[in-house]
Each structure stands twice: as C-alpha cells, then as structure tokens.
Amino acid sequence: MATLDRDLPSGAVRQRPRRRPRSDRDLSYRALAVVTGCVLAFLYAPIATLMIFSFNDNKVMRLPFGDWTLQWYVKAFTNPQLLAAVGNSLIVAVCALAICLAIGIPTALALSRYDFPGKTVFRRLVILPITLPGIITGVSMLSFFSQLGVELSLTTVILGHGTAFAAIVITSVYARLERFDRRIIEASADLGVTPLRTFWKVTLPNIKTSIIGSSLLVFTLSFDEIPVTFFLTGRDNTLPMYIWSAIRRGITPEINAIGTVIIAVSIILIVVSAVILIQPAERRRER
Amino acid sequence: MRYARRRRLEFAALVSAPVIWWVVVLLVPYIIMLMISFYRTQFPFHVPDFQIANYLKIFAESQYVTILLRSLKISIFVSIVTFALAYPLTYFLVFKVRSPRVRTIIYVATIVPLWVSYLLRVYTWKIVLGTEGILNTFLIWVGVVNEPIEVLIYNQFAMVITMAYIFTPFMVMPIYATLEKIPRSLIEGSKDLGVGSIGTFLRITLPLSVPGILVGFTFTFCFSFGDFISPRLVGGPYSNMISNVISTQFGQAMDWPFGSALSMIMLFIVLAVITASDRFERAGRLDLG
Numbered sequence: 001m002a003t004l005d006r007d008l009p010s011g012a013v014r015q016r017p018r019r020r021p022r023s024d025r026d027l028s029y030r031a032l033a034v035v036t037g038c039v040l041a042f043l044y045a046p047i048a049t050l051m052i053f054s055f056n057d058n059k060v061m062r063l064p065f066g067d068w069t070l071q072w073y074v075k076a077f078t079n080p081q082l083l084a085a086v087g088n089s090l091i092v093a094v095c096a097l098a099i100c101l102a103i104g105i106p107t108a109l110a111l112s113r114y115d116f117p118g119k120t121v122f123r124r125l126v127i128l129p130i131t132l133p134g135i136i137t138g139v140s141m142l143s144f145f146s147q148l149g150v151e152l153s154l155t156t157v158i159l160g161h162g163t164a165f166a167a168i169v170i171t172s173v174y175a176r177l178e179r180f181d182r183r184i185i186e187a188s189a190d191l192g193v194t195p196l197r198t199f200w201k202v203t204l205p206n207i208k209t210s211i212i213g214s215s216l217l218v219f220t221l222s223f224d225e226i227p228v229t230f231f232l233t234g235r236d237n238t239l240p241m242y243i244w245s246a247i248r249r250g251i252t253p254e255i256n257a258i259g260t261v262i263i264a265v266s267i268i269l270i271v272v273s274a275v276i277l278i279q280p281a282e283r284r285r286e287r
Numbered sequence: 288m289r290y291a292r293r294r295r296l297e298f299a300a301l302v303s304a305p306v307i308w309w310v311v312v313l314l315v316p317y318i319i320m321l322m323i324s325f326y327r328t329q330f331p332f333h334v335p336d337f338q339i340a341n342y343l344k345i346f347a348e349s350q351y352v353t354i355l356l357r358s359l360k361i362s363i364f365v366s367i368v369t370f371a372l373a374y375p376l377t378y379f380l381v382f383k384v385r386s387p388r389v390r391t392i393i394y395v396a397t398i399v400p401l402w403v404s405y406l407l408r409v410y411t412w413k414i415v416l417g418t419e420g421i422l423n424t425f426l427i428w429v430g431v432v433n434e435p436i437e438v439l440i441y442n443q444f445a446m447v448i449t450m451a452y453i454f455t456p457f458m459v460m461p462i463y464a465t466l467e468k469i470p471r472s473l474i475e476g477s478k479d480l481g482v483g484s485i486g487t488f489l490r491i492t493l494p495l496s497v498p499g500i501l502v503g504f505t506f507t508f509c510f511s512f513g514d515f516i517s518p519r520l521v522g523g524p525y526s527n528m529i530s531n532v533i534s535t536q537f538g539q540a541m542d543w544p545f546g547s548a549l550s551m552i553m554l555f556i557v558l559a560v561i562t563a564s565d566r567f568e569r570a571g572r573l574d575l576g
Contacts, residue, residue, distance in 0.1 A: 032375055049414065240406050248520075
C-alpha cells in the first residue's frame with residue numbers, strides 16, 4: 001500500500017502539507033525498531049542457544065563454551081529407544097494426517113455446499129478440538145476409549161490426533177471453497193460430468209494449496225503433539241513423549257541434538273510450504 | 288430423475304458420513320466425560336452415579352480455588368506480556384516499515400517459531416533459566432553475580448516468560464490482520480486535521496485494532512489456561528495450574544470423576560471466554576459499520 005502511494009504520478013500527494021518534523025518520525029521509528037529487534041531476539045535466542053549447545057561438549061549446558069563436538073548427534077542417532085520413538089512419531093503423524101484429510105475434506109465440502117438441520121451446531125462442534133485446550137480432547141477421548149474397553153496404543157494416539165487436528169484441514173479447505181466460484185461446479189454438472197470426476201478435475205485443483213498447507217501444519221503439529229498423546233498412549237512412546245520423560249529425568253545434550261534436527265526439518269518444511277503457498281498469493285497481487 | 292437420486296446419494300455420502308463420524312469421535316466423548324463427572328470414586332475405580340460432589344469439591348476445598356484463581360491470573364499475565372511484545376512489533380511492521388518484502392520477512396519470522404516443537408521451546412527456557420543454566424553461568428562468567436540467581440526458574444515468573452515466549456505469535460497474527468485493514472485515509476485524515484501522532488494513535492489506530500487485540504487475548508488466554516507442560520517443566524512447586532490437577536487425576540490420583548468435573552469447568556471457562564470475545568468483536572464491528 002505504501003508503495004502505491006509513492007508511485008502515484010499526480011502532484012496531489014506531494015502537495016499535501018508536511019505533517020511532522022523528521023526527527024519526530026525518526027524517534028518513533030527507531031524506538032519501535034529497537035522493540036521489534038528485541039522481540040525477535042527474544043523469539044530466536046532460546047532456539048539458537050539450543051542449537052549451539054548441541055555442538056558443544058559441555059555435559060551440563062553452561063557457559064563458557066567447551067569444545068565443538070558431534071558426539072551428541074552420534075549418541076542420539078545410536079540410541080535405539082530414541083530411534084524407535086522417532087519411528088512411532090512418523091507413523092502417528094502420517095496416519096493422523098490421512099485421517100484428517102479423509103474426514104476433513106468431506107466435512108469442509110458438507111459445510112460449504114449443503115444446508116442441513118443442525119449445521120450451525122455442527123460447525124461449532126468440529127472446530128472445538130482446536131479451540132479447546134488439547135488436554136480436554138485427550139481426557140475426553142481417554143474416557144471414551146476406556147468406556148469402550150479399547151486398550152491404549154499407537155492406534156488410539158492416531159485417532160486422537162486425527163480428531164484433534166482435522167479442524168485445521170476443515171477450516172483451511174472451507175475458507176478456500178467459500179472463495180471459489182460455485183458456478184464452475186454447476187457448469188461441470190450441466191455438461192454431464194459425474195460428481196466424482198468434477199471433484200477430481202475441478203474442485204480438487206482449486207483447493208490443492210489449502211490441502212498442502214494444512215497437511216504440512218497437521219503433520220508438524222502431530223509430530224510434536226503432547227497433551228493428547230499423554231493420555232492416549234500405551235507402551236509405545238512417541239518422540240515428544242520420549243523427550244518429555246528424558247527432560248524430567250534431567251537435561252541431556254542428546255536432546256539438544258535431536259531438537260536441532262527437528263528444528264532443521266521443520267524449517268525445511270516451512271520453506272517448502274512458503275514457496276508453495278506464499279508465491280501464488282504474491283504473484284496474484286502483482287498482476 | 289437420475290440426477291436427483293445422485294444428488295441424494297452425494298448428500299448422504301458428504302453430509303451423513305462426516306456428521307456421524309464427528310458425533311462418534313467428538314460429541315460422544317464429551318458426553319461420556321460429562322457423565323463421568325457425576326460418577327462416584329471408590330479408589331481406584333469409579334462407579335456410575337448422579338451426584339455433584341465432584342463439582343462441590345472444586346469450590347469447597349481452598350486448594351482447588353487457589354489453583355483455579357492462579358490459572359486465571361497466570362493466563363491473564365501471559366496475555367498482557369504477549370500483548371506488550373506483539374503490539375509495538377506489529378505496529379512497526381504495518382505502519383513504519385516501507386518495503387513490503389521486509390514486512391513479509393519480519394512477519395513470517397515472528398510466526399515461524401510456532402512450527403518449532405512446542406516441547407523444545409519450553410525446554411530451551413529450562414536450559415536458559417536453570418540454576419546451572421546459560422543465563423546464570425553467563426552472569427557469573429561475566430562477573431555480574433558471584434552465585435547463581437535462584438529466582439530465575441521454578442516459579443510463576445519463569446512460567447509467564449516461557450508461555451509468553453510460546454504464545455507471542457498467536458498475538459501477532461490477529462493484531463497484524465486488523466492493523467493491516469485500517470484504512471490509511473483515516474490516519475492521514477486525522478493528521479491533516481492537526482491531530483498529533485499520539486492523538487491519532489489513541490483515537491484511531493488503537494480503537495480500530497481492538498477486535499484483533501481481543502482475538503489475540505482469547506488465543507493466548509485459552510492456550511495458557513490449558514497448558515500443563517510449561518508449569519511442570521519450569522513452574523516449580525507453587526505453580527500447579529488446573530490442567531496439572533486434571534492430568535494428575537487421570538494419572539496417579541486415579542480420580543477420573545473429579546478430573547472430569549475439573550475438565551468440564553475448564554471447558555466451560557474457555558467457551559465462556561471465546562463466546563464473550565466473539566460477542567465483543569461482533570459488537571465492535573457493527574460500531575465501525
């Protein structure tokens with residue numbers, strides 16, 4: 001918006017009276033810039049600390065630094081329990097994502113395309129898991145499974161995550177569906193195309209980016225989930241549960257190493273999703 | 288004819304299936320939790336009953352009232368701290384930064400930490416603030432203090448800092464969205480009429496950003512209120528929140544009916560906060576109309 005103003009060729013903008021002395025603007029600019037810098041430092045310093053200390057051979061994380069080392073990475077990657085936990089987390093995240101998509105996309109379609117009795121209540125209901133604290137989803141599903149006599153395992157964790165995060169897919173796909181022209185679907189139906197084919201050829205390409213974006217988010221959140229997992233897990237640990245119990249036993253630099261790897265992977269995922277999601281939006285704006 | 292039947296089939300598949308699924312995995316568990324909250328505990332089992340002793344216990348025993356009030360207090364503090372951090376940053380981005388590219392980069396940079404493991408972000412504060420932690424050893428190393436400062440961790444201060452750190456992005460996002468939507472002409476107009484920067488801010492920008500602030504407060508409040516990880520890791524002995532009590536009831540204490548009652552109270556408070564902020568936000572929007 002600011003650039004638009006400046007690019008205006010007419011003299012009208014320039015003739016506007018000078019509003020403030022420069023020094024005043026500079027002062028508030030500088031003060032705000034300093035605050036912004038501090039907030040960014042506040043957000044990133046702890047993460048940076050974690051990453052730096054994963055390469056440090058101090059057994060206790062303290063200053064001054066010791067020597068550089070990769071031993072914590074070696075330890076982390078040769079720890080069978082930790083590797084098993086990573087494997088479990090991957091299984092959970094992939095399966096939970098599959099559930100979220102399988103149930104989330106039809107739910108979004110139902111909310112966007114159809115009117116049915118109780119729709120408002122239904123819409124409120126399905127977004128509850130992301131509005132309410134995770135602990136409530138965890139506790140209520142624990143009660144549910146115990147009433148059914150289901151034994152806790154990775155399967156219950158997967159169902160829990162699928163329930164907890166489907167709302168992310170629903171809201172994002174729903175928002176996209178609301179924006180695209182319904183007449184295209186009608187045209188496709190009028191031309192005798194079957195609904196399923198219309199979905200593949202017309203609807204899906206239109207909601208593709210929202211599906212990819214929410215999938216990445218669901219995957220990351222599930223990989224990292226604690227409050228629901230805490231109540232629904234059986235004997236198998238997911239990675240966050242492993243880290244949680246390790247932290248409670250005491251701090252080990254191994255956690256820094258695995259943490260650094262997780263952060264690196266998350267950042268790669270963000271960059272990928274940013275390229276996929278932000279680029280088209282900017283291109284559209286430039287056009 | 289065939290078209291109508293197909294529509295009906297489509298309706299059945301697209302509406303009935305999701306509705307049934309969500310009723311089974313979401314509504315039924317909530318109802319079961321509500322039922323259990325009326326049950327009676329005969330340690331270590333719970334027996335079906337219909338009585339409200341579990342709810343009365345929350346308000347009759349002072350320790351639970353204290354914990355409930357503490358949870359509210361901490362969550363409000365966290366919201367205030369995140370607001371104090373997020374607002375200047377967002378204001379700077381929207382009104383002071385000229386280059387859209389720089390603005391996008393800084394905005395994304397404040398959101399990115401959300402993607403970094405929640406647990407790890409709590410954990411980093413444990414290593415930063417710990418008695419043998421980075422901050423203390425740094426201060427000793429530089430010579431500011433001779434002995435580790437004990438008050439940095441395992442108290443409510445550490446908890447508020449940690450949670451504020453975690454939830455700041457949730458405050459930034461909605462405030463950014465509302466500030467971005469404020470018409471520049473209003474601000475220019477106010478300045479052309481001779482109102483100073485501070486006056487313009489207080490009379491135009493701040494009131495118009497109230498909806499975003501409300502959403503931000505609601506987010507951070509609800510998330511902090513339900514958090515049981517940070518209190519456990521950096522909170523210390525006097526920092527139990529209601530969510531910690533709930534997790535204990537479903538764990539060692541084996542008192543599911545009491546835990547369910549606490550969960551229902553939490554659910555009620557969170558829904559009340561969300562509904563109230565929704566009402567205010569809508570009222571605010573009408574006001575602008």
